[in-house]
Amino acid sequence: MSIKYPYNPTNHLLHVLFEEQQRAHFISNNAIQNISKSLNLPHAQVEGVVEFYAFFHREPRGQFDILFSNCTSCGDAWLRQRLCDKLNVKLGETRSDGLVSIDQTSCIGMCDHGASLLLNNSLTITSLTAKRIDQIVKLVESSTALQEWPKHWFDISDNVHKRGLLLTEPFQPGSALKVMIEHNPPEILNEIIVSGLKGRGGAGFSTGLKWKLCREAIGDAHYVICNADEGEPGTFKDRVLLNSYADLVFEGMTICAYVIGAKQGFLYLRGEYRYLLDTLNATLQKRRETGLLGGNILGQGFDFDISIIVGAGAYICGEESALIESLEEKRGIPRIRPPFPVTQGYKEQPTVVNNVETLATVAKIVLHGHHWFESHGTNRSKGSKLLSVSGNCARPGIYEYDFGVSLQEVLNDVGAENVQAVQVGGPSGRLLGPDHFNHLISFEGLSTGGSLMIFAKHRDILALIHNFSHFFAHESCGFCTPCRVGTRLLENSMSKLCNGHSTAYDIDEIKHISALVSQYSHCGLGVSAAHPILDGLKYFQKSFEEKILKKEMEPEFDLDSELSEARAITDRDDPGAHL
């Protein structure tokens, strides 16, 4: 069952499919057949994976394949339409000459850089303006090779505005490992446990306890996985950590491996961050060359290596068991729990899955000791938290605060005025109005994985909630009925509402579906999918009331417009052809 060390990521199904998509601009039946043979995987498994992940396609995409973010922070429907119009291509389609295809995608983690898009699933262009769109159009129309596009278009800065516990001082690679090897694994584990560190991904489970359970679990091998599938709209702190603090993250993984007895680790990087891959691999290589990774680390007879697996556009893979399924070259469907990954994770072996920020924090705790960490934050939320701030504010970017900071203080620091609402923790978190701005960010107060999206008074709350409903319906894995059908029903209900066709009855229906999806879904995606709607109904009731019709019932569809196809076929548009 166990794998060879170090793991060779070249043959991973996701990577083989990526290469094929890049080469042929789609994945044909023939390709599926060849890949299934060469990797010795069932044909249907390969096909299932191709059709599960948003970045693989069964129909040819353009030579320039553009995916425009539809996030409320890093998307822009107007610019997207401009790009479609100027290139004469419909959204979701490939132009007939095969030159270009344009589609939308969920948040790509560029929320502090304004409107952004992904190019050929491997490059990212941020800070889009009408002018930049027009420049892109010219380069596409002239089939200019990507190597000749202006290099600085693809630069992505960190935008760190406030540094705290984690980011203040530069990190010397190996410094935490040198402290680590002076202690045995139980001592290091104890250090993590007494520090009170809780997972930074959002769930807030004790990191030390997770490691302890994994260490004690019996298996042929133990694994450590760094969850860098940062897919929650509005979150980009992991991108910044991986860009400028990768050594800190890898050192955290190595410490975890030392404690639980792992020889192999994986960094699961979201497909949207593929542009970081070469630099991350170079960092890993440098660590191997300097004795910080690989065989006999720091001459202590401790072996551990890290491989990077890149995802392909699926928010659900941020859920740890879905992530493990994806690592195992399958569709990213959340597993039944228990058993939990700590006892049966990757290849059914004991596995720790930790967030990027958690692992970076671990390295700092080992370096400075638990007292250093404990003296920050609140009683039940130790340490600091990185916030990814975006939306309507003067200075979007990364802010690091000790736990216990009030939402209002953050809003002041980032230059947010006339704030109507803040989405804390992304769409799966909470949508809050000014009555809640005095609340404190902490596990016991306002809990967040780090996303903080600010909406000024001119923003249409219902449109924002509609956007989030679309997000969940698009990202639902489809495994369980309440989430698969429920999120789609919620999206449709929000469309009806935003189009001004809803009645009080429809609001009751929305509440009914929301309750069902929240209560009976298989995993966290479904459980939290209705949060923005329910918070909207609770705190922004007026926005809903203003939009609904004052009558008992309005049908789901407009019969006259449904007849438009028949009119087109019969070439009629006279009054008699209308209702």
Added chain:
Amino acid sequence: MSQSISIDDIEVPFESGQTIMDAALAAGIYIPHLCHNPCLKPHGSCKLCSVEVNGRSVSSCTTKAEDGQEIINNSEKLNKARLTITQMLFIEGNHLCPTCEKTGHCTLQAVAYHLGMLDGHFPQFYPKREVDASHPSIMLDRDRCILCELCVRASRDMDGKNVFAISGRGTDSHLSVNSPTGKLVDSNIDKDDLAVHICPVGAILIKEHGYEIPIGCRTFDLRSIAEIDLGDVKLSEKSQHNE
């Protein structure tokens, strides 16, 4: 030492390793379900068998019974949720019960009867789904598929063939066939495979056996889903079209 759980205040014994569903079925208590079959590994996707354990909703088919659990199964709240979930399954596919060969033998329809479902309630999705009629004796009509994966599991774990899989994501999820062309005729399926007979709806049908039993005399015309699931009706008997 004997262990027991309580289901709607009835004490139910169980053996270590049994799920709540296992214990309930053994004790003659019906918990509505669609994706569960005692012969196969539990799946927990349809969510119809959701029960409340100490106030929390869980799938009874995947949750292990633990001594002293207090479980609510037959409550108005749960049956209403099950009704809504069943309605969801109806509207996301294209179910034409009056003309379907599986009418009266269909578990989805029977569960709907059991829960008192009178309409689809939600607007239809009207998905476009592919029919595969390539095989001489087996027909695959994805319009009626409810993604329970019983055929996937039966083929993989019982037939040892791995003929079926699920592809796609969200409401685009669909049943796919593990053959180079994606067609049933090019797979190694056989009409005697369990996977062919386990479909709870009319997605997988045997050709040339239409309407051998008249409507009115079919499985669920004569007995309720609860009676069938709790009775000694063997899987092969209740699923065969030519019974």
